[in-house]
Amino acid sequence: MIQVKGLSKRFTKEKGLFDLNFEVKRGEVFGYIGPNGAGKSTTIRHLMGFMKPDSGYSSIDGMDCWKNAARIQEKTGYLPGEIVFLEGMTGLGFLSLVQKMRKQESIKRRDELIERFQLDINSPIRKMSKGMKQKVGIIAAFMHAPQVLILDEPTSGLDPLMQRVFIDLILEEKQNNKTILMSSHSFQEIERTCDSAGIIKDGKLVALEDMHLLRRVQRRIFEVKVKSEDDMNHILQSSLVTEVKGDRTIHVTVQGNDQEFVQLLSRCEVQHIDTRPQDLEDIFMHYYDRREVER
Amino acid sequence: MSLPLYLTMMKSHGKMLGGFIYGAAAYIVLIIWIYPSIADMKGFNEMIAALPKGMRKLIGMENGINSLSDYIAGEFYGMLFLIILMVYVILTSTRVMARLVDQGSMAYLLATPNSRVKVAITQAAVLLTGLALIVGFTTLSGIAASEWLIDGYQLDVASFITLNLLTFLVFASIAGYCFFISSVNNDEKKALGISSGITLLFYMLNMAGKLSEKTEWMLNFSIFKWYDPVKVINNETEALWIGCALGILTFFLFMLSVVVFKKRNLPL
Structure with a gap:
């Protein structure tokens, strides 16, 4: 459904997109992950027809994204990464403008979404918080029941409850056989919704995997506090990567070998266990490093 | 053209546009209203005649004030209205394109x-509609004020309308290059800067060109060469040809803007 082939766009020597290739099949949810400035939004701009590639092409449903930009929008919903609306409008005013520009008459879906995200539609947009604006953007992207959804960091600004609502919405659309491409910083978000993911860095796609594999390479660090020195030594002697962090406290790195970790802990007296949330950059770094080594 | 977008845009520009219309219309009514007292003032024309020629040209009173038409053309169309329209055209052309791209709302x-x-x-239609409304309301106010507000002085309505049409076309051309600048720039401030820079340059060349015969050549590099209200209202110009030329220029500039906007990369 969404196809990117040899897409290149050079801004400077290092900045831009370099020979990007991936495909999202109908009914698939594709997560697009990468650190800031890696080229996620630039890719999406190409898909939306805002930018013309230097070489290569991208297409949606067989139509070239640059040449047929307007026609593609008929079946596409888009949530920009930067949410800025026209000035001097209310939420409802904006949504109805978008509907009219789409020549869409039914407001059933729109009202359903407003209800779901509990949006106060009559407040002026300039008085809205970032999360509220994000909701307006999400509704604008989903309300015409598009076949394809392109979402640039959809959950930024949403509180955890609304993130949940949003993820449910994505899963529901997935059931309806919609094709979704979403970019994100958050691995968890992608993990919960996506079938496959692409990791982009410095304008190059460094990994294109299904979710299982990514989960396997995802590295987590557990902070474990044990009761005695014996237990501590026990852990240190295991094959897991460990790091002493203080008095009977130890950091254990787990990557794909969860089973081993659990078995090891079962032989110790554990006082306290906690995961250290890793930022995405770390996960990437590690992923890239591993790749380099394998090569 | 997208009608829903057009209506929304007109509505959001309504307040500012209303201000411009009110300003221009109120001012023309005011100066027409005080015309009788100036016309009756003895020695006014002598006073004007005592000024250097360049200066007289600058304030639009080369031959003093001989009629209501001269007065309106010189005092209002030559000065304040010109500035009002310049400001409106530069501001609005920047707002309808560059601002939306700069802020990102164009993405929606x-x-x-x-x-x-x-x-x-x-967006071009919004810009031109606003300009037409300002000129249109000013025309009507001018005609109405000279009919009902003062007695005994005649306004040549036909030439007055010609003057207004030509004014519209001159500023439509200015709107044309401002719109072009607005369409190719990603930065609102930059677009505003370039547009006002060029327009002010034209304006200064126009002033300098009128100062003396030595500097007259400068007029040739200014779009305001085609905007000489006193001459137009006295039917001393080839209004029809100038009008056609300006119309074609405007059309060409807007066409070019649209084509360039279609082809360029947008950082949305």
Whole structure:
């Protein structure tokens, strides 16, 4: 459904997109992950027809994204990464403008979404918080029941409850056989919704995997506090990567070998266990490093 | 053109546009209203005649004030109205394109099944409608005020309308290059800067060109060469040809803007 082939766009020597290739099949949810400035939004701009590639092409449903930009929008919903609306409008005013520009008459879906995200539609947009604006953007992207959804960091600004609502919405659309491409910083978000993911860095796609594999390479660090020195030594002697962090406290790195970790802990007296949330950059770094080594 | 977008845009520009219309219309009514007292003032024309020629040209009173038409053309069309329209055209042309791209709200407009060409044409229509409304209301106010507010002085309505049409076309051309600048720039401030820079340069060349015969050549490099209200209202220009030329220029500039906007990369 969404196809990117040899897409290149050079801004400077290092900045831009370099020979990007991936495909999202109908009914698939594709997560697009990468650190800031890696080229996620630039890719999406190409898909939306805002930018013309230097070489290569991208297409949606067989139509070239640059040449047929307007026609593609008929079946596409888009949530920009930067949410800025026209000035001097209310939420409802904006949504109805978008509907009219789409020549869409039914407001059933729109009202359903407003209800779901509990949006106060009559407040002026300039008085809205970032999360509220994000909701307006999400509704604008989903309300015409598009076949394809392109979402640039959809959950930024949403509180955890609304993130949940949003993820449910994505899963529901997935059931309806919609094709979704979403970019994100958050691995968890992608993990919960996506079938496959692409990791982009410095304008190059460094990994294109299904979710299982990514989960396997995802590295987590557990902070474990044990009761005695014996237990501590026990852990240190295991094959897991460990790091002493203080008095009977130890950091254990787990990557794909969860089973081993659990078995090891079962032989110790554990006082306290906690995961250290890793930022995405770390996960990437590690992923890239591993790749380099394998090569 | 997209009608819903056009209406929304007109509505959001309504307040500012209303201000401009009110300002221009109120001022023309005011100066027409005080005309009788100036016309009756003895020695006014002598006073004007005592000024250097360049200066007289500058304030639009080369031959003093001989009629209501001269007075309106010189005092209002030659000075204040020119500035009002310049400000309106520069501000609005920047707002309808560059600002939307700079802020990013253009992304939403283009995320609907409306092509860039359609969106750009709609925005151009908003700009030109606003200009037409200002000139239109001013024309009506001028005619109405000279009919009902003062007695014994005649306004040549036909030439007055010609003057207004030509004024519209001159500023439509200015709107044309400002719109072009606005369409190719991603930065609102930059677009505003370039547009006002060029327009002010034209204005200064126009002033300098009128000062003396030595500097007259400068006029040739200014779009205001085609805007000489006193001459127009006295039917001393080839209004029809100038009008046609300006019309074609305007059309060409807007066409070019739309084409360039269609083809360029947008950082949305």
